[in-house]
Each structure stands twice: as C-alpha cells, then as structure tokens.
Amino acid sequence: MKWMKQLAIVVWFLGMTFLLVxxxxxxxxxxxxxxxxxxxxxxxxxxxxxxxxxxxxLLEERxxxxxxxxKEAVEALGAEIEIxxxxxxxALQISQAExxxxxxxxxxxxxxxxxxxxxxxxxxxxxxxxxxxxxDRLVKxxxxxxxxxxxxxxxxxxxxxxxxxxxxxxxxxxIGGAITDNNAHLLKKGVFTVLRPYIExxxxxxxxxxxxxxxxxxxxxxxxxxxxxxxNKQIDAVIAANDATAGGAIQALAAAGLAGQVPxxxxxxDLAGVQRIVTGTQTMTVYxxxxxxxxxxxxxxxxxxxxxxxSAEQKVNNGKIEVPSVLLTPIAVNxxxxxxTVIFDGFHSFKDVYxxxxx
Numbered sequence: 001m002k003w004m005k006q007l008a009i010v011v012w013f014l015g016m017t018f019l020l021v022x023x024x025x026x027x028x029x030x031x032x033x034x035x036x037x038x039x040x041x042x043x044x045x046x047x048x049x050x051x052x053x054x055x056x057x058l059l060e061e062r063x064x065x066x067x068x069x070x071k072e073a074v075e076a077l078g079a080e081i082e083i084x085x086x087x088x089x090x091a092l093q094i095s096q097a098e099x100x101x102x103x104x105x106x107x108x109x110x111x112x113x114x115x116x117x118x119x120x121x122x123x124x125x126x127x128x129x130x131x132x133x134x135x136d137r138l139v140k141x142x143x144x145x146x147x148x149x150x151x152x153x154x155x156x157x158x159x160x161x162x163x164x165x166x167x168x169x170x171x172x173x174x175i176g177g178a179i180t181d182n183n184a185h186l187l188k189k190g191v192f193t194v195l196r197p198y199i200e201x202x203x204x205x206x207x208x209x210x211x212x213x214x215x216x217x218x219x220x221x222x223x224x225x226x227x228x229x230x231x232n233k234q235i236d237a238v239i240a241a242n243d244a245t246a247g248g249a250i251q252a253l254a255a256a257g258l259a260g261q262v263p264x265x266x267x268x269x270d271l272a273g274v275q276r277i278v279t280g281t282q283t284m285t286v287y288x289x290x291x292x293x294x295x296x297x298x299x300x301x302x303x304x305x306x307x308x309x310x311s312a313e314q315k316v317n318n319g320k321i322e323v324p325s326v327l328l329t330p331i332a333v334n335x336x337x338x339x340x341t342v343i344f345d346g347f348h349s350f351k352d353v354y355x356x357x358x359x
Contacts, residue, residue, distance in 0.1 A: 049079040049107075049305045052100035054093060054121070056113035056137070058085040060215070060244055062268045062290070063111070066136075069291050070109075073298035079305070088214050090117045097121040101128050107305035108132045109297065115140040115182040131304055135297060138182040140319045146304070147316055147325040148297050150288045152183045156190020158332040159265040162284045163237050164194060166263050169203040170236025173227045175220050175249050177241035179211040182318075187241055187267070207231050212245050220248030228256050238264045243273030243285055250281050269333055269342050274353055277335055284334040287342050292328060300326065 051074050057063055067083055074081040082100060086093035093113055100108060101124060108125050110132060112118035119142035122132045131145040138147055163172075174191065177184030198204035208227035212220045220240065227235065233256055240246035246266030253259045259281045266273050267286035276282035300310050312324035333341050342348050 049302055050103075050105045051079055051081045051301050051305060052097070052103070052105035052108045053081055053083045053135075054097045054100060054108065054110040055083065055085040056093065056111045057087045059087055061270050061272075062242075065290055066111075066294060069294040070135075070298060073294045074302065077298055077302045079298075079302045086113060088113055090114045093118065094121055098124060101125050101130055105130060107301055109135050109301055110139065111135045112137050112139050112181075114180040116180070118142075133297070133301055133304070134323075136183070136293065138316060138318050138323070140182060142318065143321055144318060144323045146300065146310070146312060147318075147323045148293070148300060149183075149325070149327055150293065150330045151327045152186035153190035153193070155267050155286045155288070155330050156187040156192075157194050158190075158286050158330065159187075159239050159267065159284070160191045160194035162332060162334065163239055163263050163265050164198060164204070166283065167237040168198065171205050171207045171231065171234055173224070173231075173235050173238045173249075174206060174209040175223055175227075175238060175240040175245050176209070176211040177245065178213060178215050181215070184211065184215075184241055191239055207235070212241065212248075215242060215244055217244050217248035217251070220245035221252045222248075224249040224252035225255075228252060228258075233258065235262055238262055240264060240266050242266055243268045243270035243282075246282055246285075247272055247276070250276060254281070267330075269347060271348055271352060274333070274338060274342060274348055275357055277333070277338060278353060278357055280335075284332060287331045287333045287347070288328070289331070289345060289347070291345070291347075296326060296328065 053070065055063060055067065058067060071081050071083065084096040084100065086096055090113055097108065108130055110118060110121060115138060118139045122139055122142035122144055125132045126143065133146040133148060134144055136149045176188055195204055208231065210223045212223055238249050240249050243266040246264050250259055250264055253262055263283040265284050266282060269285045269287040273282055273285045277285065303310050312326050314325040314327050315322040316325040331341055343350050343353060
C-alpha cells in the first residue's frame with residue numbers, strides 16, 4: 001500500500017505544477033471603469049422627443065385653438081408635448097419655462113407675453129443645451145434659434161387697405177395691442193405703411209392712437225370710450241389690433257349708437273369677430289390659418305429636437321440678431337369671402353357662424 005501513497009503524492013505534485021504554470025501563463029485580466037459619457041440612462045433609450053410649450057395665455061379663443069392643434073400635430077409626429085400657460089404673468093411664465101427646462105425637454109417653444117422679459121428664458125434654455133423657437137410672437141434681444149409666425153406687418157397692411165378702401169378720408173382711431181408684444185408693433189408698422197400717404201396728403205387724421213394692456217376687450221373698450229369722449233364722437237374708422245380688441249371697441253361704439261356705422265378692422269378670425277362681420281358691426285378680420293402654423297411649427301420643432309438642420313430663408317431682427325424665420329401668409333376676410341376661407345377650411349362651421357346669430 002506504500003506504493004499507492006507514493007503514487008498519490010506524485011499525482012498531486014504534478015497537478016499543482018500544471019496549475020501554477022497555467023496561472024503564470026494566463027494574461028492578466030483588469031476591469032477598467034466605464035466612462036460616464038458611455039453610460040446611457042435606461043430612461044433615454046428609445047424615449048420619444050419631448051417638446052415644451054410655454055404659452056402666454058389661454059384666456060382667448062384663438063390660443064385655445066393653437067394649443068389643441070399644436071399638441072395634435074406634435075403627437076402625430078411621434079413626439080410628446082408638455083404645455084403650460086401663464087395667462088399674462090411674466091414672472092410665472094419664466095418660472096414655468098424654467099421648470100420645463102429642468103424636466104429635461106429636448107426643445108422649448110414659447111409664445112412670449114413680454115417680448116423683452118422672455119429673453120431670460122432663451123438664455124437659460126441655451127445654458128441647458130436646449131434650443132428655443134418663438135411661436136407667432138418674437139422674443140426680443142435674445143439669441144433665438146427660430147421664429148415661426150405669419151407676416152404681421154402684412155396683417156396691418158391688410159387691415160389698413162380694407163378700411164381706406166371704404167374711408168379714404170376722415171378721422172381714424174387706432175386701438176393697438178399690448179405694448180409688450182412685438183406683434184402689436186409689427187401690426188402698427190404695417191397699418192402706418194398704408195396710412196402714411198393719406199396722412200401726408202391730409203386726407204386721414206389719426207385722432208386717437210393707444211395701446212391696449214394685455215390685449216383685453218375691457219381695456220380696448222375703455223380706450224374706445226376715451227376716444228369717443230375726447231373727439232366728441234367724430235370718428236370715421238377704427239383699426240383694432242385683433243378681434244378681441246375690436247369687440248371691446250364695438251361695445252363702446254354700440255353704447256354711443258355708432259355700431260355698424262363706423263367701419264372696424266380686426267384680426268384672428270375669432271368666432272365672435274366673424275359673427276360681427278355677418279351682422280355688420282365689424283368690417284373685416286385677418287385669417288391666419290392656425291392649422292397650417294401648428295403643423296409647420298411641429299415639423300420644425302421635432303426636426304430640430306432630433307438635431308436635424310431646418311431651412312429658414314427669411315430673417316427678422318429682434319434687436320440682437322437676425323433670427324432665422326418662417327413667415328406664413330395671412331388672408332383678409334370680409335362678408336364676401338367668409339365662406340370660402342374660414343368656413344371652407346373648417347376653422348369655423350357654417351352652423352356656428354350663422355345659426356348662432358339667428359337664434
């Protein structure tokens with residue numbers, strides 16, 4: 001049995017020798033730390049594009065429509081959208097936008113209440129690596145990435161052309177929009193582009209010209225009441241910045257017994273404005289096909305959020321840079337083309353426009 005013990009010792013010795021040789025020959029294995037930029041959070045894998053939409057207000061019919069159509073267009077492209085509205089509060093709009101930025105959105109779309117104050121939002125978004133598009137209203141003095149709107153100077157020109165065709169001579173009242181809104185300035189610029197030759201000839205006199213705080217009908221009505229009082233009702237035409245301010249002005253004219261006698265221009269083709277055109281108290285409005293705007297905006301926003309290059313041949317100066325811009329064409333609407341424009345497009349139904357009036 002002694003030889004069996006010796007054999008076992010030899011076998012054990014040979015096994016240990018082979019094991020030692022294998023350990024020496026095997027290449028050394030090391031675990032290198034994974035770089036942080038190579039770590040992809042599970043939440044980001046195949047996650048949809050997220051668009052933040054910071055809106056000035058949802059207190060007007062027009063902006064409710066923008067919200068719904070833009071949401072629909074963004075989601076149709078497979079992206080997600082988060083919408084907030086500040087209802088005219090500058091500080092709230094800034095804090096809401098900051099919350100969107102911190103939530104990790106891929107791109108921010110903003111309808112500014114105050115064209116100057118919202119420059120801070122653009123700056124903060126850029127610090128977080130997020131691009132910003134201004135929706136319909138320009139953000140001033142900021143490195144804005146894109147501006148998408150209608151040609152607002154052209155809107156003002158359309159208003160003035162429609163009214164001067166009816167009243168080539170007389171006393172004019174201008175009921176402007178909010179002084180804090182760059183669009184209100186563009187509208188007025190367009191209006192005066194058309195009116196200037198009439199004014200220089202002495203055919204037209206601007207007897208009252210005032211901005212309307214926050215675009216509200218109540219403030220517009222107060223402005224119109226002041227115009228009636230200070231001019232002893234010697235008013236021949238009114239150009240209002242939108243249909244909401246036109247509605248306020250018409251209320252004041254109605255109280256003075258002048259509704260329907262004094263031509264009034266507006267814009268936005270709000271249902272109430274279109275109904276007033278049918279009843280004869282408002283002369284015209286300017287229709288900006290919002291579905292076209294929202295679809296174009298959604299397409300551009302999602303593309304930019306994906307890092308794709310977009311084409312914007314037009315430029316608009318915002319006081320700091322020439323902002324790449326996409327400007328769509330508006331449409332002047334009166335009693336003669338109402339059905340072929342806003343009703344034909346489905347912007348308002350025939351029933352809503354006509355039957356509600358007759359009830």
